[in-house]
Amino acid sequence: GQDGWGVTYSSTEICALKGSTVDMSCTYRYPYWQNDRETEVKETFWFTKLSGKQPVDLRKDTDYRDRVEYSCSEKSCTLRITDLRESDSAEYKFRFITDQEGGKYSGLPGVTLSVTDPLRVPSVSVSPSAEIVEGSSVTLTCSSDANPAANYTWYKKNGDPDLHPLRQTGIYHFSSISSEDRGNYSCKSENQYGEIMSSSVSVDVQYAPKLPSVSVSPSAEIVEGSSVTLTCSSDANPAANYTWYKENEDSPKASGQIFTITDFRAEHSGNYSCEAQNRRGRNKTTVHLTVAGELSSFTCPLSFILSSLLISWTLVLFMRTSQTSLQHRQKTQSSRKTCCEVQFTVTVTTKTLHMCSVILFRCS
Structure with a gap:
């Protein structure tokens, strides 16, 4: 002074x-x-x-x-x-x-x-604030007025009591968000004076139904006349609606997750599809139903039939040759004709092996 x-x-x-x-x-x-x-x-x-x-x-x-x-x-x-x-x-x-x-x-x-005020609760925001669709870009922002400036860490709660750290940054960006990214996120603000956690913010990702899963009850063989229940489920957001179709039929058989056929007959056999749909898309799964022991068409292999015919004609020729050489001992039978027939028998069931049996010839 x-x-x-x-x-x-x-x-x-x-x-x-x-x-x-x-x-x-x-x-x-x-x-x-x-x-x-x-x-x-x-x-x-x-x-x-x-x-x-x-x-x-x-x-x-x-x-x-x-x-x-x-x-x-x-x-x-x-x-x-x-x-x-x-x-x-x-x-x-x-x-x-x-x-x-x-x-x-x-x-x-x-x-x-x-x-x-070093422990001021940080604020969090989600952009866009409207509906979030799978594959879109989403940004989470964490900020506070801490002095000195704070460092930030993002956490995601995965359904258990613990929060899982994700990234140390004030801005957390998803370039193409997926359904697995949905959940509750929180941000921790920290500087030399302490740390404080923000309130959580919910990230709700909308997506088309995933490939549906179809279960059949009973899961064992379907007995004719019994009741059969099909159940369909799919991971989707918003929740999916379900429609049942039968192959080669234009009109749906039923709607809803559960489809029941109370008196199953042979005509009910075939392919059934469950289609799950919401406003983000659709997806479907097909199952095949058939009655236990139901017959199904089967054709003997061509090679089997041809080989059988070859053997048959060989035997026919052998019989004719034998007949000529023995004519002097069979004069009384010279006017008789030799008849050889080739007979095929096919036996097939869905629960047994396909069987082709051939009776090669019968002579008289």
Whole structure:
């Protein structure tokens, strides 16, 4: 200061947390003897505001009521502020007034106080905020006003009590979101003063039905006259609607997840399809039903038939040759004809092996 007047602060910059207590200290000096008399200090106080160009004592400022106290001695003074608020962030100056003419002095610049709230709950948002469709681009954003600046970590809850960390970033981007990405997401904000978790945000991904699963009850052989129940299910969002069709029939057989045939007959055999559909698409699965032991068409292999015929004609020729060589012993039978028949028998069932049997010849 000039001519022996001055204020010295122990610290000119202070950072403090919301709700905490802070102390600011200073020492001051002035001429001990001036204008032929000893200088006497009449008043000391701290201020941040002016009223009519005059500093306002913090003890009289309603914003600090019951939260400030002074601890002053000769040529030193400490200001204490309790229950700090973010609005307390300001420049604090010390002023003293003496009995000398013009003997007033303010320490400029003062002490800069920064009050921060490091544990403010971060806010989270999802873009787009409308319906999210599988394959689209989705962005999750986490932000807070923490000071110092916070670091962020995204978590996903997968149905168990634990949260699974995903990525350390304020922005989490899905370039092509899938049905497996749906769920509840939370963001943790963290800096040197602590950490705090956000509330969770739900990401609901809509998608077409996955390939339906069809179960048949009973799962064993279907006995004619029995009841058969088909059940269809598919993973879909929104939930799927189900329609049942039979092969080569235009009209649907039923709607709903469960389709029951109460008296199953041979004419009910065939391929049945379950189609699952929602506004995002459709998918279907086909099953084959047949009555136990039902006959089905079967043709003996051509190679089997041809080989049988070859053997048959070989035997026919052999018989004729034998007949000629023995004519002298069979004169009484020379007028008789030899008849050889080839007979095929086919026996087939769905529950036994396909069988082809051939009676090669019968001669008389």
